[in-house]
Amino acid sequence: xxxxxxxxxxxxxLPEVRIARIPVLSQEEFGLYLTRIEENYxxxxxxxxxxxxxxxADDENNNSTDDEYYFTExxxxxxxxxxxxxxxxxxxxxxxxxxxxxxxxxxxDTLINTLNNGVMLWYYMGHGHADKLGEENFFNLASxxxxxxxxxxxxxxxxxxxxxxxxxxxxxxxxxxxxLFQSEGGVIASITASRICLGAESHIFAMKVMSELVxxxxxxxxxxxxxxxxxxxxxxxxxxxYFGDPYLNWRFPKLINPLVxxxxxxxxxxxxxxxxxxxxxxTGDSINIETAVILxxxxxxxxxxxxxxxxxYAGKVIYKGTSPVSDNSFSSGFTxxxxxxxxxxxxxxxxxxxxxxxxxxxxxxxxxxxxxQTLYSNDTTSxxxxxxxxxxxxxxxxxxxxNPSLIIKIEDESGINITNSSGHPILMSLDNxxxxxxxxxxxxxxxxxxxxxxxxxxxxxxxxxxxxLQLIAYDNINNLGIxxxxxxxxxxxxxxxxxxxxxxxxxxxxxxxxxxxxxxxxDVSLKIFTLSGxxxxxxxxxxxxxxxxxxxxxxxxxxxxxxxxxxxxxTAKSLDGTESxxxxxxxxITD
Numbered sequence: 001x002x003x004x005x006x007x008x009x010x011x012x013x014l015p016e017v018r019i020a021r022i023p024v025l026s027q028e029e030f031g032l033y034l035t036r037i038e039e040n041y042x043x044x045x046x047x048x049x050x051x052x053x054x055x056x057a058d059d060e061n062n063n064s065t066d067d068e069y070y071f072t073e074x075x076x077x078x079x080x081x082x083x084x085x086x087x088x089x090x091x092x093x094x095x096x097x098x099x100x101x102x103x104x105x106x107x108x109d110t111l112i113n114t115l116n117n118g119v120m121l122w123y124y125m126g127h128g129h130a131d132k133l134g135e136e137n138f139f140n141l142a143s144x145x146x147x148x149x150x151x152x153x154x155x156x157x158x159x160x161x162x163x164x165x166x167x168x169x170x171x172x173x174x175x176x177x178x179x180l181f182q183s184e185g186g187v188i189a190s191i192t193a194s195r196i197c198l199g200a201e202s203h204i205f206a207m208k209v210m211s212e213l214v215x216x217x218x219x220x221x222x223x224x225x226x227x228x229x230x231x232x233x234x235x236x237x238x239x240x241x242y243f244g245d246p247y248l249n250w251r252f253p254k255l256i257n258p259l260v261x262x263x264x265x266x267x268x269x270x271x272x273x274x275x276x277x278x279x280x281x282x283t284g285d286s287i288n289i290e291t292a293v294i295l296x297x298x299x300x301x302x303x304x305x306x307x308x309x310x311x312x313y314a315g316k317v318i319y320k321g322t323s324p325v326s327d328n329s330f331s332s333g334f335t336x337x338x339x340x341x342x343x344x345x346x347x348x349x350x351x352x353x354x355x356x357x358x359x360x361x362x363x364x365x366x367x368x369x370x371x372x373q374t375l376y377s378n379d380t381t382s383x384x385x386x387x388x389x390x391x392x393x394x395x396x397x398x399x400x401x402x403n404p405s406l407i408i409k410i411e412d413e414s415g416i417n418i419t420n421s422s423g424h425p426i427l428m429s430l431d432n433x434x435x436x437x438x439x440x441x442x443x444x445x446x447x448x449x450x451x452x453x454x455x456x457x458x459x460x461x462x463x464x465x466x467x468x469l470q471l472i473a474y475d476n477i478n479n480l481g482i483x484x485x486x487x488x489x490x491x492x493x494x495x496x497x498x499x500x501x502x503x504x505x506x507x508x509x510x511x512x513x514x515x516x517x518x519x520x521x522x523d524v525s526l527k528i529f530t531l532s533g534x535x536x537x538x539x540x541x542x543x544x545x546x547x548x549x550x551x552x553x554x555x556x557x558x559x560x561x562x563x564x565x566x567x568x569x570x571t572a573k574s575l576d577g578t579e580s581x582x583x584x585x586x587x588x589i590t591d
Contacts, residue, residue, distance in 0.1 A: 001166075006019055014229050020221060023243055037245050040248065044359075048293070048351055049118025049120065050118075051120070052120060053119060054090075054091065054121070055091070056111065056123065060094060060305070061135070063135065069094075069309060072094055072305060074125050074160075078125075083214065091107060091111060107138045108140075118150055120252060121155055121156050123160075123206060129162065130163045133159070139175070145186070148179075148184060148186055156191070156213075156248075158191045162196045163194070167241070177243055180244060188244060188248065189244025189248055190242075191243075193240050195239045208226070209223045212227065213252070219251070252362075256352075256361045260281070260365070262280060268367055270370075272373055273337065273372075274476065275336055277335075277336060277368075279348060283352060291325060294332055294350045297346060299315050299343030316340070318346075318419055319348075321445030321447070321450075324447065334445070334450045335414050336370060339421035346366070349364045377414065379475070383474070388409075390544075391544060391546050393548065400519070401489070401519065402462050403461065408454065410443070411453075412451060412475035412479070413451055414475045414479075415451055416443065416453045418443050429469070432468060465488070466487075495519065495520060495579040498518075501515050505587065508589075509590070509591065513550055514547075514570065517545060518572055521542070521543070524541040526539040527568065527569045535556075547572070563591055565587070570583050
């Protein structure tokens with residue numbers, strides 16, 4: 001079945017006008033897709049996903065055949081077509097193990113996670129059926145479509161695969177159609193075959209579509225039409241249909257002025273490991289941008305098929321940060337880590353968004369050469385790690401809520417290793433290893449910084465009692481840093497006051513601080529008494545979690561007090577006035 005036949009007025013093999021189908025089966029589906037079309041024209045969900053492409057290859061095994069390496073080879077060809085200015089995510093099914101049912105569930109999980117994180121274009125090359133991709137069940141209509149949660153990051157889906165777009169059956173649905181009408185996710189449009197198609201010819205057709213999208217920046221409908229009308233294999237391309245809005249507002253961010261490395265005159269910017277790269281960008285006069293979001297990658301890694309053909313993996317992220325844009329320019333820099341892969345195809349990409357025009361842009365620098373040698377460094381110190389729970393004044397031993405906010409800051413003069421390389425991930429361990437999480441990919445450098453990375457999250461549903469949290473991290477020359485904090489989760493939501501101390505104690509005549517820890521925001525009244533019970537001063541304050549009340553050492557009349565022993569009474573009251581707690585402490589004043 002082909003919609004091309006509706007457009008053949010004179011010709012018998014090629015469409016003569018552009019045609020698309022929105023294959024709804026109900027008013028609910030129609031309403032959902034109309035809402036998506038409207039949002040597509042009115043709202044731009046910004047971010048790196050808009051410059052990302054997912055390329056996915058079937059493995060070499062197909063029932064009795066185990067030498068279909070061309071799927072992986074074809075995807076590697078697509079990698080070269082997409083180029084280095086985009087983030088190309090690869091899923092090679094050949095890399096994954098089968099389970100007891102001859103499926104590859106890890107492929108499915110990787111695919112769903114990648115789609116949920118967002119890509120603009122998703123291309124699958126391999127075997128397929130109306131209801132699934134791959135003989136090993138890489139993606140199944142019955143069980144996997146509902147797991148998609150990418151409703152504001154919907155990709156264009158292209159499948160060089162049999163029957164994925166077989167929409168005309170009364171007995172079953174197909175992925176190419178069904179993915180358009182999922183309320184929580186799916187795709188914005190699809191280009192899929194309605195019948196059995198030939199692998200090589202289908203890949204050539206898909207490559208033509210992607211070439212028009214990437215190189216000529218045309219719409220998906222126009223790219224589809226051009227691929228149709230220039231096809232040398234019309235007997236195969238006629239089986240592909242376009243599902244979705246033909247006027248779809250879809251394009252990658254526009255490429256603008258390249259980034260420039262400062263103080264480097266080589267034809268290819270070249271750097272040693274541990275060397276600082278400094279670069280700058282120019283957005284041009286016509287673009288209004290406040291912040292540049294920057295990613296840097298080392299060189300691609302590679303794998304080898306049994307037939308000795310090689311295929312590539314995307315380079316590791318070696319820097320992730322932001323830079324303010326002022327007078328249409330921005331600058332940044334970072335230290336190349338020891339774990340960076342050497343080669344001459346490293347790259348830096350900046351993502352820019354103009355809120356006035358609602359358009360986004362890309363500026364890039366590639367290639368960059370990284371030598372396989374390191375510069376000498378006298379940095380032998382561990383990175384400084386700061387862990388904060390629920391409060392910027394958090395200290396180890398404090399009381400926190402059962403769902404505390406978490407901020408981690410890591411600082412080092414050589415920068416922090418965020419490559420997630422083997423042996424050097426950033427690991428977070430809760431309660432002495434009860435749960436261990438690799439959180440490397442969640443860190444980002446502070447704005448304009450090449451030395452400080454930060455991470456923020458929330459710890460959820462912690463049980464009452466004593467807990468510990470440990471972080472392990474490395475700087476860019478792989479000095480190890482470890483930090484551990486202990487904290488207590490209260491047994492109830494009642495107001496608690498603990499760890500009340502004067503500082504210093506004994507306290508000099510010119511005063512000091514009174515500190516305490518509470519488990520919720522409070523107003524504080526602190527009264528100081530002589531041993532005979534005479535009140536000499538009342539201090540007021542407020543805060544949450546860690547309280548710090550300053551005292552100048554004077555009484556209520558502004559006079560210095562005599563040295564000796566005093567009592568103080570701290571009252572903390574919840575902001576709504578429904579709870580209060582008091583504690584009495586002893587204070588020593590010296591000369």
